[in-house]
Amino acid sequence: MAIATINPTTGETERAFTPHTAAEVQRRIALAHDAFAALKDTTFAERARWLRAAxxxxxxxxxxxxxxLVVEMGKPIAQAEAEIRKSAKGLRYxxxxxxxxxxxxxxxDPSAVGASKAWTRYEPLGAVLAVMPWNFPVWQALRFAAPALAAGNTGLLKHASNVPQTALYLDGLFxxxxxxxxxFQALLIGSGEVKAVVEDPRVKAVTLTGSEPAGRAVAAAAGAAIKKSVLELGGSDPFIVLPSADLDAAVETAVKARTINNGQSCIASKRFIVHADVYDEFSRRFAEATAALVVGDPLDPETEVGPLATESGRDDLAELVDDAxxxxxxxxxxxGAPERPGWFYTPTVLADLSEDARIVQEEAFGPVATLYRAEDAEDAARIANQTTFGLSSSVWTNDPEEQEWFIRRLDAGxxxxxxxxxxxxxxxFGGVKASGYGRELAAAGIREFTNLKTVWRS
Structure with missing residues (x-):
């Protein structure tokens, strides 16, 4: 895939970039390795000051x-602005x-281990490679960078090839x-060059957010090199609606949950599993609200759904719908795709799906929702857990016992x-099953790329 900004609203190439040579990649890895020697000895206060400046x-x-962001991957302008502000919040956090x-x-009680004092300490590892996707090109990268740099690690960013200008912006930010x-540096390389970077002994760990095949490849390379990896992969998240739910709130949220970021989010709700008692009303209202969404130029503040980020992504989505x-x-x-330039796909709702339809098991990465009728709570949980994914989930019920039951039963992060x-x-944040392993954000996220050192003193 070319490293280029191809405007998804028009399909036109805005700017192309020459990939980094092998020598330049080596230079940047060496620079990250050398920077770690300096960064690990700085104080938390110094690193906090720099994070706030960023x-x-x-x-x-x-x-x-x-x-x-709009020009590179097509999200509506208001959502792009919100992503930038959220990223700043993450840095400050x-x-x-x-x-x-x-x-x-x-x-x-150190005497229990025969010591006068015993403790554990978290220490940074070194240069960490991040392989990041295009759908939240600033937030995804910074939710790695913020904890990694705060801990004293250095970062190497292999960003998606269709958001190179965002990658270069982040390259200079810190x-x-x-x-x-x-x-913190960006590597303008293709996916074929990632394995060699993972294998470089100066790179101590790797994190990837992306597809399941990409995750398997990176995890295999990291495992062979005996290096830590964190994976956040795909999702086909269930959105379960029970009879006691506030149907007004459920419908309104369901539309947003499926179409935010033009439907291109790993944690977007994709499968809407509705109890038979409220299925007919929910499905009617959900379909009407979906059909009423404003599709158009993502730079127009009135637009609710813009184009998909890539032509291949739009075509893959169309294949899933056509198969169903x-x-x-x-x-x-x-x-279907509207008759207009760019990589648009009309927001879609499908029902009465055959078990052998690909979309039942595969992730639909775009504004396409699938509806399922559940006979009871047991049936809803069965449908929710039937995919290989387990990223997140949403349950709508005002029954406290039902809430607790689903919290226990759903296979999700x-x-x-x-x-x-x-x-x-x-x-x-993170998933189970084919949605990956490890966690980002909060205390768990910053500890992923540290050495938990045990200290015993007589």
Whole structure:
């Protein structure tokens, strides 16, 4: 895939970039390795000051950076601005909390292990490679960078090839904020070059957010090199609606949860599993609200759904929908690409799906929702857990016992009750099953790329 900005609204190439040579990649790895020697000896207070400076830059430049996101991957402008501001919040969160998260933890009774004192300490590992996707090109990268840098690690960013200008913006952000030269750098390389970077002994760990095949490849390379890896892969998150739910809130949130970021989010609700008692009303209202969404130029503030980020992504989504329809699915709203330039796909709702339809098991990465009728809570949980994914989930019920039952039963990294899944700096984020392993954000996220050192003193 070419390293280029191809505007998804028009399909036109805005700017192309020459990939970094092997020599340049080696130079940047060496720079990250050398920068770690300096960064690990700085104080939490110094690193916090630089993180806050980076947050200040993000907020000061939000207009231009948000427009860049729209041009590179097509999200509506208001959502792009919100992503920048959320990223600044994430930087400030780790500036505030990193020292407490990584504080020494003394053993309350060291005599139990024959010591006068015993404790554990978190220490940074070194240069960490991040392989990041295009769908939240600033937030995804910074939710890695903020904890990694706060802990004293350095970062190497292999960003998606269709957001190179965002990658280069982030390449310069931390140096402008005061971090040592080489503390955070972008690598303009293709996916074929990632394995060699993972294998380099100066790179100590790797994190990837992306597809399941990419995750398997990176995890295999990291495992062979005996290096830590964290994976956040795909999701086909269930949105379960029970009879006691507030149907007005459930419908309104369901539409947003499926179409935010033009439907291109790993944690977007994709499968809407509705109890038979409220299925007919929910499905009617959900389909009507989906059909009423404003599709158009993402730079227009009135637009609710813009284009998909890539032509191949739009075509893959269309194939999933066409396969489902060919196998008997009923179209309640939308389907198909509108007659206009760019990589748009009409927001779509499908029902009555055949078990052998690909979309039942595969992730639909775009504004396409699938509806399932559940006979009872047991049936709803069965449908929710039937895919290989387990990223997050959303359950709508006002029955406390039912809420607790679903929290226990759902195979997912998170359960949101009467709300849509959102990532917060304050909460750990990650999945189970084919959705990956490890956690980002909160205390768990900053500790992933540290050495938990045990200290025993006689």
């Amino acid at each position: 947050a200040d830059l993000l907020e000061a430049e939000v207009d231009d950076t948000a427009r860049l 780790y500036a505030e909390h990193a020292e407490a998260f990584l504080a020494d933890e003394p053993l309350s 140096a402008r904020a005061g971090f040592p030269e080489g503390a 329809i060919a196998k008997g699915a009923k179209v309640l709203a939308g389907s 998170a359960v949101f009750v009467n709300g849509m899944t959102v990532s917060f700096p304050e909460l750990p």
